[in-house]
Amino acid sequence: MTRIKVGQIVGRASYNCDIIFRVKNVEGDVAELCGEDMRLVADAPINDLVIIKEQDRKKIQIKQKQKEENCYQLFRQDRKLIRERSEYEVTSGYTKKNSYFEVPGKVLHLDGDPVYLKKCTQVYDRLGVPVYGVHLQEKEMPLQVASLIEMIRPDILVVTGHDSYSKSKGDEKDLKAYRNSGHFVDTVKEARKVIPYMDHLVIFAGACQSNFQSILKAGANFASSPDRINIHALDPVYVVSKVSLTPFMERVGIWDILKTSLTGKQGLGGVETNGALRRGMPQYIEEE
Template sequence: MTINLMDIVGRISYKCDILFRVIDIKEENGQKIAVLYGEDFRLIADAPYEDLLVIDQTKRMQLTREFRSLEEQSYRLFQQDIDLLQQKQEYATTDGYTKKVNYFQMPGRVLHIDGDPTYLKKCLSLYERIGIPVTGIHCNEKEMPQKIGQLLEYYRPDILVITGHDAYSKSKGSITDINAYRHSKYFVQTVTEARKKIPNLDHLVIFAGACQSHFESLIHAGANFASSPTRVNIHALDPVYIVAKISFTPFMERINVWDVLRNTLTGEKGLGGVETRGILRTGMPYTAENQE
């Protein structure tokens, strides 16, 4: 069976448990090796050419339906949280519904930097559906540390997302060795550069990491939230749910970490963080212009 770039494949040795896109095919020591990007998980992997199986349309549709069902469930739970936050805010703003107040809200602005243009597109669609003001930038993981300073100065976001693909390789070192990870060191460098610009964790909220990323290094570098505490794979959309919760929480409230993680698709095994202040600000009076 011939396998081409951008084919959707599974790894036979892993019983085709994850769908991948073939993004490169190379020769190493006389063996053909494919470089794979996860379709729904932020995972990058190398695999022998002969270990790959092209996934037929029927199987792809079956797996896709399962993931979309999980995504919709997560979205519904998240939307319930947002509705509750908005009701609480309306109650406080109107003094227990006793006053008619013409107010507006300003959720936190997000700058999302992603190493995968396909995932970035999926995330931007979800931001739009939720109602989060966002700018999305596709950037290779290795180039992020050099570009982050200029991007922060230009866009001045409230929330920064630094993500893409990552993977831990046992053959390259122990789980504590950041050099054993595909892109973790670049994510850490990017967070470090961002914190040189804006040191305060409440003035710029940062999510950083991808599948199996070195969680501890990212948190110590200054990320508010990061992946992956137990080095598991995270879903492509998980960063959106985390920052959206922060974006819609009033700035006078602090967010319990579990409240942020509980409606993600991966949960606390793949995501973690520190207590963080919300971003949402309420103002008045409402006009059409201040909602643009």
């Protein structure tokens, strides 16, 4: 039997290697796994794991990168339409030469996975969304979120990491049947103690297979996962970036969110929310 080590890229033979995982921890004959692209955490017997060859991994990465790039381009097209509409409004239908600047909503992103956090911050930067990223274990998030909100003063909060639902531990309503949904719920509740209004602090919370209903009930604007399916690592980024880059006088509809996501309505949902971007005039250049 091939020795399984922490950090290796593997698949589960019993699932036909449908999801690619990183080995997070090994205890005896059981390994704790984290999805490479999906926000899923799972335990698996070591004898069920298959090490993914580098050439196979590269093929998977190429397909995944193309999917992510398609999503990015769709988002950019949507963003271009919003900017064109903004320019039309600011210039009174292009009849006046008015220069203006934009202040996108600031994101505080709490992530249980440092690798995912790095991927997410790179995409935020590419989209032009200001972000302050913090890596915390999911169980630490409820304890730290209030002080971080006070320090960063974000417009948008992301609470994510890894999760999973185990039918053997209870039905879908039981938080005890989830790996981290309870921590996400508690974090949202603590955040709402600091800023109770949904348009003063927009919250996305959840990961793969998370308890969507409980997270929304706790006070989140957006959450995963309505059908308890897996969500992509970058889904939280595209959800909140849409809010960050939409003018605050406009509403962000649920379809607006879903059409630029990687997962869709089975994995993501929420309520109508005001945008967080503010426009100002005149345009200015800061002195260095």
